Amino acid sequence: MRGNGNKPWGKIWFHTKAQRKIEVQRIANNYAQFCIGSSLCLDFSLCLCVKPNFALWLISTFIAFAPPIVDLYHCLSLPFTSSLHKIQNMKPLVISFLMCVVLKFNMNNPLLGRWSSRPSKNNIVTIVHFKADNSFEGFVNKKPFVTGTYQLDGTVMSFVDNGCNGAKGIYKLNFFSNGDSLRFEAVSDTCAERRKGMSALIMGKIK
Amino acid sequence: MIFALVMIQASFNNEGPIDKAALGKMLFSDPILSKDQTISCASCHKPAFAFADTSAVSIGVGKKKGKRNTPSAMNLLTQKTFFWDGRAATLEEQALAPIINPDEMNLSIEEALQRLSKHRDYKIYFQNIYQSEPNAENLADALATFERTLETSDSPFDVWKFNDDSNAVSPAMRRGFTIFNTKGKCVKCHFGSNFTTNEFRNIGLFDGNKLNDSGRIVVSHNTEDIGKFKTIGLRNVSITPPYMHNGMLKTLREVIDFYNDPEKIVPHNVNRDTILAKPLGLTEEEKEDLEAFLISLTDKRFN
Numbered sequence: 001m002r003g004n005g006n007k008p009w010g011k012i013w014f015h016t017k018a019q020r021k022i023e024v025q026r027i028a029n030n031y032a033q034f035c036i037g038s039s040l041c042l043d044f045s046l047c048l049c050v051k052p053n054f055a056l057w058l059i060s061t062f063i064a065f066a067p068p069i070v071d072l073y074h075c076l077s078l079p080f081t082s083s084l085h086k087i088q089n090m091k092p093l094v095i096s097f098l099m100c101v102v103l104k105f106n107m108n109n110p111l112l113g114r115w116s117s118r119p120s121k122n123n124i125v126t127i128v129h130f131k132a133d134n135s136f137e138g139f140v141n142k143k144p145f146v147t148g149t150y151q152l153d154g155t156v157m158s159f160v161d162n163g164c165n166g167a168k169g170i171y172k173l174n175f176f177s178n179g180d181s182l183r184f185e186a187v188s189d190t191c192a193e194r195r196k197g198m199s200a201l202i203m204g205k206i207k
Numbered sequence: 208m209i210f211a212l213v214m215i216q217a218s219f220n221n222e223g224p225i226d227k228a229a230l231g232k233m234l235f236s237d238p239i240l241s242k243d244q245t246i247s248c249a250s251c252h253k254p255a256f257a258f259a260d261t262s263a264v265s266i267g268v269g270k271k272k273g274k275r276n277t278p279s280a281m282n283l284l285t286q287k288t289f290f291w292d293g294r295a296a297t298l299e300e301q302a303l304a305p306i307i308n309p310d311e312m313n314l315s316i317e318e319a320l321q322r323l324s325k326h327r328d329y330k331i332y333f334q335n336i337y338q339s340e341p342n343a344e345n346l347a348d349a350l351a352t353f354e355r356t357l358e359t360s361d362s363p364f365d366v367w368k369f370n371d372d373s374n375a376v377s378p379a380m381r382r383g384f385t386i387f388n389t390k391g392k393c394v395k396c397h398f399g400s401n402f403t404t405n406e407f408r409n410i411g412l413f414d415g416n417k418l419n420d421s422g423r424i425v426v427s428h429n430t431e432d433i434g435k436f437k438t439i440g441l442r443n444v445s446i447t448p449p450y451m452h453n454g455m456l457k458t459l460r461e462v463i464d465f466y467n468d469p470e471k472i473v474p475h476n477v478n479r480d481t482i483l484a485k486p487l488g489l490t491e492e493e494k495e496d497l498e499a500f501l502i503s504l505t506d507k508r509f510n
Contacts, residue, residue, distance in 0.1 A: 145400035
């Protein structure tokens with residue numbers, strides 16, 4: 001097919017601007033559906049087969065997005081009558097990408113949320129809040145006592161906090177009871193007080 | 208039968224303490240535990256001022272002046288030692304010491320127990336709660352149990368952190384918290400849920416001359432402890448002036464200025480901690496922010 005005096009774009013030809021707009025919308029919708037579907041499939045398979053980590057997440061995300069890249073190229077290279085149409089058609093692409101990123105990140109971080117210990121013999125309850133921005137806050141009887149940042153590599157957590165003169169702690173996370181309970185096993189921590197406290201902690205996820 | 212019913216009714220009307228903490232609260236405010244029955248624990252550990260005093264040193268029986276500033280009796284649950292020099296290892300041990308101290312309540316424990324045993328109400332209260340006469344153990348236990356209830360965890364800073372509510376504190380308070388953890392180096396000694404590591408530190412308030420309270424060394428007999436005092440918790444610090452073991456610093460701003468350059472305030476100090484070897488170099492704005500952060504540690508019950 002040839003357009004009425006329109007130049008050809010790649011292998012896609014359109015008679016009218018309306019047809020072009022419809023085609024772009026179809027590509028964008030298909031793209032969004034493909035991204036979400038494939039990403040979910042990959043997440044599921046990864047969780048079953050391997051321990052999630054950043055490298056695997058990157059690879060799986062690339063695989064999820066690679067096939068529609070050709071469609072994406074066409075979306076960007078086609079002419080539009082206004083930039084507003086372009087933005088509107090890009091919305092499904094952006095939303096699906098953000099959803100995949102959030103979904104991936106949340107599914108790869110089993111620490112996210114609040115964890116609490118049982119009361120000790122002195123009635124002391126420790127709560128730790130792990131946040132999505134890699135920061136955490138610790139509380140003793142609801143009083144803030146420590147703040148820091150953490151990194152997760154599989155089930156190994158490394159972190160620094162505002163105590164212990166900036167010394168890094170590396171701990172293996174032992175989840176049990178369907179991932180709702182957690183123990184910390186010291187791998188490397190020069191801060192003796194912190195090591196002693198964390199090794200004794202058993203925490204349950206607060207729902 | 209009627210007499211029995213009246214007695215049962217009377218017992219229900221008796222507004223005595225229902226548990227150890229309530230008994231301890233009653234004793235805490237009762238001057239019966241001082242020689243001339245004019246001073247109670249609450250005379251120096253004033254509830255309205257976070258159970259601290261408002262003067263550099265407190266006045267005891269016979270208008271005697273104490274030797275050190277009265278620290279707050281709040282937020283003691285996680286503390287490991289008590290008094291400025293850490294001479295008491297438990298809260299129970301600490302609770303009886305001021306009663307005996309001649310500069311404070313100046314009453315022997317034996318006489319204190321005799322008074323309580325002869326007191327119509329206390330005799331009943333101790334029997335109800337401890338199933339025994341008043342003795343040194345249950346007296347200390349009641350006072351300590353009450354003191355353990357004096358926990359605060361509802362300051363603007365707590366709301367900010369626990370509820371993730373950044374609107375609970377001002378930008379100055381947030382900046383002050385950053386300074387507290389970085390340039391100010393405060394966190395090195397004031398770390399923890401009550402902002403104290405419970406360690407003993409010499410911050411440069413001993414010079415062997417005018418400032419001749421040598422602190423922890425009297426208890427530990429370790430020469431390295433000369434001039435060291437217990438690091439005090441900072442909760443509610445804004446309402447507990449004056450500050451330091453001798454109450455020599457009157458305001459929070461004076462405290463911040465002192466830490467900023469301790470050599471300037473006490474030039475001939477002995478054995479000052481190396482953390483304070485160099486001036487902090489805080490700007491005026493940083494000092495204000497740090498003060499704002501400290502104010503944010505005040506529990507809302509004191510507003």
